[in-house]
Amino acid sequence: MQRLIPVLNSDHVPLHLISVINTLLTAAKEISHRLHQGSLAGTLGSTLDENIQGETQKKLDIVSNQLIKNMLLETNLVHAVASEEEDDVVMGNPDAKYLVAFDPLDGSSNIDINGSVGTIFTILEKPDHAAEGKELFLQTGDEQIAAGYILYGPSTMLVMTTGKGVRAYTLDHTVGEFLLTVEKLEIPKTTQEFAINMSNQRFWAEPMKHYIADLLSGSEGPRAKNFNMRWNAAMVSDVHRVLTRSGIFMYPADCKNSDKPCKLRLLYEANPMSFLVEQAGGRSSTGYERIMSLQPTDIHQRVSVIMGSKEEVDECLGYYKKIPCTRFDSP
Known part of the structure; x- marks a missing residue:
């Protein structure tokens, strides 16, 4: 080796x-x-x-x-x-x-x-x-x-x-x-796994609530397939799973704390993980913008994060296009 x-x-x-x-x-x-x-x-x-x-x-x-x-x-x-x-x-x-x-x-x-x-x-x-x-x-x-x-x-x-x-x-x-x-990590374009902190569900904006509800409805729902949820409560291990076997990792904005609607830091969490995900063929977004295109304003700036298998991220972003955003989740 x-x-x-x-x-x-x-x-x-x-x-x-x-x-x-x-x-x-x-x-x-x-x-x-x-x-x-x-x-x-x-x-x-x-x-x-x-x-x-x-x-x-x-x-x-x-x-x-x-x-x-x-x-x-x-x-x-x-x-x-x-x-x-x-x-x-x-x-x-x-x-x-x-x-x-x-x-x-x-x-x-x-x-x-x-x-x-x-x-x-x-x-x-x-x-x-x-x-x-x-x-x-x-x-x-x-x-x-x-x-x-x-x-x-x-x-x-x-x-x-x-x-x-x-x-x-x-x-x-x-x-x-x-x-x-x-030698080369590549994220499969499709997946049946998602990672998200479900305890925050009641605080999410409507696009994320509807997206997760459709995943949970399984083969009987609009997605017509069953999904499994995985959550390690550490971005590094949850994204590692995505990189090694597919999936979508999400930490969306929420209204639990109006002063801090987002959890993850752009500079030293979202950007490096987005670099890895995109280099492995995946996609990374805030829900409205590509993460790596954002112009930072502070070294501790926080952002909403949706990243992983390209086709599944695209599915998720479709909800943000068709469902109006709320104040705390606007781009």
Whole structure:
């Protein structure tokens, strides 16, 4: 099996970019080790603090964030980093050209139940004329040069794209390297699986309510086929399922909290996952717009997310075209 770096070399990925990716993976190996130690590592449980998102931080959220941030900045190849756990961007080498944004531990509520979690990352280049600080990261998803995630499950996997398709690698603990295990991930165009948090159903806009109702009506309904629901409560593992066996993943806007109608962050969750999904032949949308075409206004901006098998996403978007949107869900 091929190691990661020779694969990237064969794709003519610049050496400095390979070094940044390799640094992310070095941090991921340490996070994987601590996760697999569980209670033995003394890092399970929550802190008394909240992050910028207003979410209670897990101990491993903080540890993972510090590991990734510190290791990236120590390379001198990174101009700035942005993280879900940081209020603002953290500046690095003023002469470096790479920007890295990441969710250090997606799905961290699963940690204490020994469920799957992951690290999501995206890499951009420093714009020529942007001011320093947050403005550096206010780029569309189309400007990503690499993106991926590390899934910490029964095995630790890397799924990544540099714009030339999507490959999957598995961490071989005997050699401490990520080895190529899937040369080309492609999402089937059709599916009979969907992933959504059904507990929010009463808060959704009408298009999503009608779409899910038709899925649940099965072979007797307008779709004339039965669907299964899957939900891991971690975007990284739910999207991994879509990438490996088809499906549609949705986290739509809702009216449960009028100040935060959307859950997922554009910069370091929706955009990198959309890059992967599109590179694997799928589709990704807010319901009204292609996610990677959105112009960000803030590094912690939230968006509605619908992504997965192309034909099923198109079916879902059809409901948004024919059913009027409500105030909180308007584009």
